[in-house]
Amino acid sequence: MVSDSSKGGGVKSDETLCALLEEIRESDGIRLTELANNMSLAKSSVHNHLSTMRSHGFVVKRNGEYHLGLEFFKYGQYTRNAQEIYSAAFPVLDDIAAETGETTWLMTHENGRLMYLDGRDPNNEININILIGSWEHMHANSGGKVILAHLPKGEVDEIIEHHGLPKMTDKTITDRKTLKKELKQIREQGYALNLGEGLREMHAVAVPLISQDTVEGALAVAGPTYRVSRERCEGELFERLRAAADDIGLSLIY
Incomplete structure (x- = not known):
């Protein structure tokens, strides 16, 4: 109405x-x-x-x-192609998915929400095209949290005030103080985890994509908990994402 x-x-x-x-x-x-x-x-x-x-x-x-x-597709294609991180990250998505054997996502943010710009699933377990172009709450997603961690504190407050912290699963952070404590930890360690906070039985790890001290998006790897453990997220997967993020960061600069 x-x-x-x-x-x-x-x-x-x-x-x-x-x-x-x-x-x-x-x-x-x-x-x-x-x-x-x-x-x-x-x-x-x-x-x-x-x-x-x-x-x-x-x-x-x-x-x-x-x-x-x-x-609308014409405008959508134009909008995505106009994103500098899309052009910079596109070549590495296939490589990360092939090397890790897990779903790889490129995400960005706008008006306090997270959007999937592109993705690869080497196992064909999900329909990537359904999620590309969709919006997500930032607090329940590894990519969203790693972006929030690198935004100005005032902007984070505005996002929480406008969009809230809705509960997605029983592991979703819904308390502002708890979220801010985790965002501080994310800034220090350089990655964010999603341990069943957005979807049950799914884990993910994400790193920020930063250009000239501004966070432009996030790169993430996600998969079912029986394959993607916390230990794997914080070890092998994080290291692969960090290397890719460094390459993408150089592409954004030059």
């Missing part, structure tokens, strides 16, 4: 358009009448928005249902 007044001083029509797109995405195909009812909007108004988006390729109609169009 779209409220009568937009939040944060935004333009109401833009807020409506964004809400419609999100509803279409979540529905994975929806008819006009259902979309209007879900949004508590007039059918004619929704139809006008859809007509405009269809003319620009952002929405398509198939079998009477509206879906997001491929025009």
Whole structure:
């Protein structure tokens, strides 16, 4: 539902358009009448928005249902390719995944959330493409925590205030004081662990990708607990990630 007044001083029509797109995405195909009812909007108004988006390729109609169009893919590709860490890290992802035998992720952050930019799974245990481009809370992810550890304290406070510390599993850190204590340790040791905090039975280790004293993203290796123990995370996997991060850091500079 779209409220009568937009939040944060935004333009109401833009807020409506964004809400419609999100509803279409979540529905994975929806008819006009259902979309209007879900949004508590007039059918004619929704139809006008859809007509405009269809003319620009952002929405398509198939079998009477509206879906997001491929025009978004063009913008998504442009946005990812514009990330300097993507260009710098892309060549090493295959190598890390092949050498470790585990899923390797490249992540970045924006507006207090973590996004998977790219990934490799040498075991084909998960569908990488489903996760690429998705958002995660930073406090329950090794990549997110290692990024938080290298952000200014004021920015970390703002992120926690805005996004909270929701519980994902029984091991998720949900206390601000506990999280800040761990972030201090992460800064000192150079890596972050995720020991079942985001998903049960999954472990991960991540290192920061830093360019000119600014954290641009994170590189992580993740896998099931029976293969990826804490000891392996803090030993072999960390060392491999640290070497890769050093190479990527040089690429970002030169």
